[in-house]
Amino acid sequence: MLHKTKYNNLTLCFKESRVPYNEILEDFVHLRLPIRKVFRNKDNTKVMLVQHQEQLYILKVFKPNGKKIERVLKSFFRKDYFLSLIQLNDELWSRGMRFQNDVYLLAQRKQGPYTDLYIMLNEYxxxxxxxxxxxxxxxxxxxxxxxxxxxxxxxxxxxxxxxxxxxxxxxxxxxxxxxxxxxxxxxxxxxxxxxxxxxxxxxxxxxxxxxxxxxxxxxxxxxxxxxxxxxxxxxx
CATH class of the missing domain: 1.10.510 (Transferase(Phosphotransferase); domain 1)
Structure with missing residues (x-):
């Protein structure tokens, strides 16, 4: 089951769990989350291995760049890819399908229907x-x-x-x-x-x-x- 809430200027969608995924995000935003390894470090995409209370996670930060007008127009007609992914993935897990990596949390910074920042917390x-x-x-x-x-x-x-x-x-x-x-x-x-x-x-x-x-x-x-x-x- 997924929950939705707000954190500062971010819209959160996260799995129901005893693990406080929203607290992990807060630690990341305030630079308190230990980074154990960086897998990708590009201008628009960062992928890293992070640790929270002895548990490892994959954290992905994606910031779309270029073609902003095109992206804004598409956002009115197309479903958000990342939101769709966490929803479909949660449905699979609820049916017992566990061959794909789990997606725990999606944080989005929105400007109307357009999202200019995505933060995803995934299973390691x-x-x-x-x-x-x-x-x-x-x-x-x-x-x-x-x-x-x-x-x-x-x-x-x-x-x-x-x-x-x-x-x-x-x-x-x-x-x-x-x-x-x-x-x-x-x-x-x-x-x-x-x-x-x-x-x-x-x-x-x-x-x-x-x-x-x-x-x-x-x-x-x-x-x-x-x-x-x-x-x-x-x-x-």
Whole structure:
């Protein structure tokens, strides 16, 4: 179950729990939250491992930059991606689906319908990230296909199915960093194509959207290759 409240100029949405997620946010805002590791440190995105009362969490700070007018206009018509993610993820957990990382808290700084700052507190999953494997065992590949199919069955997508977003934990294979974007056949096809190209998995479901997306990909590759040949021909 999710709760909503306000904290200063932030709108909070967080899971019902004995863990005070809103207090963790307050510690972060007041620079009292120990940072154990920084995974990403870019102008618009910060991802870090933080600690609160001996427990580790993943904290993500996202500040959209560029195309502000476009983002403001879209905010009137599109559901908020991050809000959708925490809601859909909470529904999955309530049904006993635990193969994806949990999202504990979402804090947003809003300007009308437009959000110019997101802070997310996520579950930290210890284990082996799949990009640490030289060769991924077939049994793990089978789990990949199974978990992605479950994800799609419950109207969620990965949106970025690369090896760094899958962790082999002591409780099995887990998916992290899901997308809250609208569930569409095209995005499902993108997930399946990623499994095929990045993990060399052939046993995936193929539908019209998959073949259409793959045809577009090959066409773009041919156009790109043709431009490269022309550039070489006319280079002086």
């Amino acid at each position: 999953i210890p284990g082996t990230v799949l990009n640490e494997f030289d060769v991924i065992p077939e049994v793990i590949k089978q789990d990949l296909v199974h978990n992605m199919a479950l994800l799609h069955q419950h109207k969620l997508i990965s949106g970025d199915a690369h090896k760094g977003n899958f962790i082999l934990s002591e409780h099995g294979l887990r998916i992290i960093d899901l997308s809250g974007k609208k569930f569409t056949r095209r995005r499902v096809a993108e997930d399946r194509l990623a499994l095929e190209s990045r993990f060399n998995i052939k046993e995936i479901e193929r539908d019209f959207s998959y073949y259409l997306l793959k045809a577009k990909f090959h066409l773009r590759q041919k156009i790109k290759s043709g431009k490269h040949v022309l550039a070489k021909m006319f280079a002086f």
